[in-house]
Amino acid sequence: MKKALISFALSFSLGIAPLSAGAAERLKTLILDPGHGGQELGARSAGGLAGEKDLALSLAMRLRERLRDLPFLKVVSTRTDDYSLAADDRASRANHHRGDLFISLHFYPDPYRSGFVILFPKPRVKPRADASGWHVPGETHLDMSLTFAEILAEELTNATKTPCLGIISARLRVFKGLRMPGVFLELGSLANPVRAKELNSSEGQKVVAEGIYRAVARYRRLLELGGHEEPVSTGEPEGDRIIRKLSPK
Numbered sequence: 001m002k003k004a005l006i007s008f009a010l011s012f013s014l015g016i017a018p019l020s021a022g023a024a025e026r027l028k029t030l031i032l033d034p035g036h037g038g039q040e041l042g043a044r045s046a047g048g049l050a051g052e053k054d055l056a057l058s059l060a061m062r063l064r065e066r067l068r069d070l071p072f073l074k075v076v077s078t079r080t081d082d083y084s085l086a087a088d089d090r091a092s093r094a095n096h097h098r099g100d101l102f103i104s105l106h107f108y109p110d111p112y113r114s115g116f117v118i119l120f121p122k123p124r125v126k127p128r129a130d131a132s133g134w135h136v137p138g139e140t141h142l143d144m145s146l147t148f149a150e151i152l153a154e155e156l157t158n159a160t161k162t163p164c165l166g167i168i169s170a171r172l173r174v175f176k177g178l179r180m181p182g183v184f185l186e187l188g189s190l191a192n193p194v195r196a197k198e199l200n201s202s203e204g205q206k207v208v209a210e211g212i213y214r215a216v217a218r219y220r221r222l223l224e225l226g227g228h229e230e231p232v233s234t235g236e237p238e239g240d241r242i243i244r245k246l247s248p249k
């Protein structure tokens with residue numbers, strides 16, 4: 001995956017594609033999916049701090065609280081405690097609750113990367129860029145997954161001050177059979193002692209939750225406005241420029 005990350009480096013300013021016909025009109029139910037659980041530990045943290053399964057769960061709980069701010073939004077978590085859950089069950093729980101958006105929460109073990117990665121379901125055709133941004137021709141859920149991923153990349157970068165290392169299409173088990181737009185978020189390196197400590201802290205979790213919260217709020221507004229978002233920024237981006245990369249496969 002690292003090679004894919006490097007070879008298709010594309011830098012562009014955020015453009016939100018107009019919604020395709022048949023796109024979900026509203027975000028009424030959001031599915032949060034804390035990765036791993038039970039025997040399945042996920043990535044370990046440096047310094048013996050809480051690892052991926054615990055951090056994903058506590059972030060989901062924090063995010064759920066934060067999202068209470070958005071009226072009439074139902075938030076469902078696929079996992080509410082420390083137990084294992086098969087990938088297929090995560091998607092079927094999301095479908096059962098008739099989710100409009102799915103966010104799987106993860107962290108990664110690679111100590112040599114700094115930033116976060118967003119994966120979205122691998123489309124049958126390559127995403128294409130036009131003046132309005134990236135989109136997947138003819139695939140509504142994928143278009144909306146990519147639209148949400150782009151918003152999320154921007155909001156998470158602003159909130160966490162860490163770069164987006166890539167928005168990558170991937171054929172993940174958790175996306176199989178998922179009947180809604182979805183993303184799989186790799187939030188930061190737990191093998192990096194500094195980042196592991198940050199992500200274990202209340203403040204560190206708060207900024208991540210805030211970034212996701214703002215992205216959800218913006219995405220919901222975008223749906224309500226029928227795909228026409230008011231401009232969010234003009235001129236040169238502040239701070240680090242977001243570099244988004246797509247898998248060449």
Ligand SMILES: [Zn+2]
Pocket residue numbers: 035036042043052105106107
């Ligand atoms: Zn994971």
